[in-house]
Amino acid sequence: MRVLLTTWGSRGDVEPLAGLAVALRELGVEARVCAPPDEEFATLLARVGVPLVPLGPTVRSVVAGPKPPTKEDAFRLAPQLVAARFDTLTAAAQDCDALLATGLMPAGARDVAEKLGIRYVLTCFHTLGLPSRHARPGARPGTPSARDETDNRVLWKEDAQRVNALYGEALNTHRAAIGLPPVDNVRDHVLTDRPWLAADATLCPSRGLTDLDVVQTGAWLLPDDRPLPAELETFLGAGEPPVYVGFGSMASYAPRDVARVAIQACRARGRRVVLARGWADLAPIDDGADCHVVGEVNQQALFRRVAAVVHHGGAGTTTAAAVAGAPQVVVPQIADQPYWAARVAELGIGAAHEGRTPTVDSLSAALTTALDPDTRARASTVAGAIRTDGATVAARLLIGAVGAGGAVDAVGEGGPAGTA
Missing domain, CATH: 3.40.50.2000 (Glycogen Phosphorylase B;)
Known part of the structure; x- marks a missing residue:
């Protein structure tokens, strides 16, 4: 069995995938990681013997300027990452049985899995960004909601519109190019109805924080036995x-x-x-x-x-x-x-x-x-x-999901493309 793990984000997005890759390897599964080509991430993955497939620009090139990235930067980066995922993930996942995605809105990952007919899993490391009737959405580049708007249902609908503005055109252009129909809600399409939450339940209890049926595995910790300098x-x-x-x-x-x-x-x-x-x-x-x-x-x-x-x-x-x-x-x-x-x-x-x-x-x-x-x-x-076996829990779930058959969701059935 082979799986492709992908992210685009900081070390906090990459290291958990290294932890999961190691746990999968211990269970006899071959895992590779598709992530930004920052030297720090390459070194991290090489240390534990996990192959790195470079994806998109380095994170440092985006976030390490004298000022934080602007809205305009976000609107340039989003279609660039969509294109990189369709190109890079399609090649990297050719012989894989599953594709697990996390990090900055991984639009394009589910679509590659759909085209290849393999399992897709969306994983979060926190519940920010998961729709909830009890909480407002976090900030996102794009047209802001009205300051006096208090209805969370309205706010989350507007959040989905902001995601569409960032990723929708690029995603549907690339879907059309590989013979897939368009989606009208990119955020919910990426998330699925049943995302995984790789966070400890003591630190981040999922109950009441999202309306989605979350599968919580515990945090994916990468063991580190290096001596201190x-x-x-x-x-x-x-x-x-x-x-x-x-x-x-x-x-x-x-x-x-x-x-x-x-x-x-x-x-x-x-x-x-x-x-x-x-x-x-x-x-x-x-x-x-x-x-x-x-x-x-x-x-x-x-x-x-x-x-x-x-x-x-x-x-x-x-x-x-x-x-x-x-x-x-x-x-x-x-x-x-x-x-x-x-x-x-x-x-x-x-x-x-x-x-x-x-x-x-x-x-x-x-x-x-x-x-x-x-x-x-x-x-x-x-x-x-705090449980420390989250990566092993997730690895076993992923193996079980592939063995259960099906092509899109990892655990249970996810909503069809374009659901709200």
């Missing part, structure tokens, strides 16, 4: 546990002057700092011996040895810190990050910073909560409740 080991052993500060792939989105603010806030709490350079290229503000800079590192090992984790609230970092039992301070910037910040606060395993741009005082106050012994105790308790 010798210089980092020396720093960790030279004093009390430091605070980790990192904003991952938040290049142009990272708060202005966040390294200075974070270092000074940690010093105000009497804590040393491990500063993750990340895509924002964070750097120390002086030569103080209380700050150590790291690049790509084994977070699973590092987070078990820090006093707290200050981060942007990506699904991957939030889960990694939670599994490690590390208290968190989440400074959310975009997309699903406000949800993870709120969830960390609700669970009592850390603090949600109010607003995107922290000050020394505001971050110091949040650290006071995270560094409280009661928060550490609660984080340890929650860590014990």
Whole structure:
């Protein structure tokens, strides 16, 4: 059995697919990953022996400019990604039995699976973007809804219209070229009636958050047994546990002057700092011996040895810190990050910073909560409740779905193309 796993997004979108690919391999299934050709992702997949098929432009080329991408950038990127999926996935999935897609609205993936007659699965790492009568849709490029509109049914209908504006013309042009009829609701066509949710139920309970029949597998964790760098080991052993500060792939989105603010806030709490350079290229503000800079590192090992984790609230970092039992301070910037910040606060395993741009005082106050012994105790308790076998659960489901026969949905029957 062979499966193709595809995404276009940041490391938080790619690493879970690596975890699933490893779990599939352990069950005798060959898996390949079709993802952006960023060097970091190629290195990650090579480390675990999973083939990478390059898809579209690098993510860094899109998000790492001096300013965040604009609406115009989004409308240029969307048809480019649709075309890349029809071209690249069609070739990569020729001998596969299933195609699993995630990341930035993977319009084109289901269509390739449909043409090839193989199973299709849509996976999310959070519930943002899944229609719900109980919640408003997240922000999306395009014509905004009226500020005074409160009917969630109307808001989600308008969200679907924005997705159509981004992807509809390109998707239906490529469908026509391979003999497939048009779809009139791209979002629901991509999602299917029964998407998978690769998130832990403790951190992200799906009940009540979406109207769709979600299959929740747990987070797809990639085991990491790499030792920490010798210089980092020396720093960790030279004093009390430091605070980790990192904003991952938040290049142009990272708060202005966040390294200075974070270092000074940690010093105000009497804590040393491990500063993750990340895509924002964070750097120390002086030569103080209380700050150590790291690049790509084994977070699973590092987070078990820090006093707290200050981060942007990506699904991957939030889960990694939670599994490690590390208290968190989440400074959310975009997309699903406000949800993870709120969830960390609700669970009592850390603090949600109010607003995107922290000050020394505001971050110091949040650290006071995270560094409280009661928060550490609660984080340890929650860590014990998080399942770590989500990738294996998903791998077994995927194998079972292929064995059950059928061509489009992974588990159960999905709506036909164009349903609302």
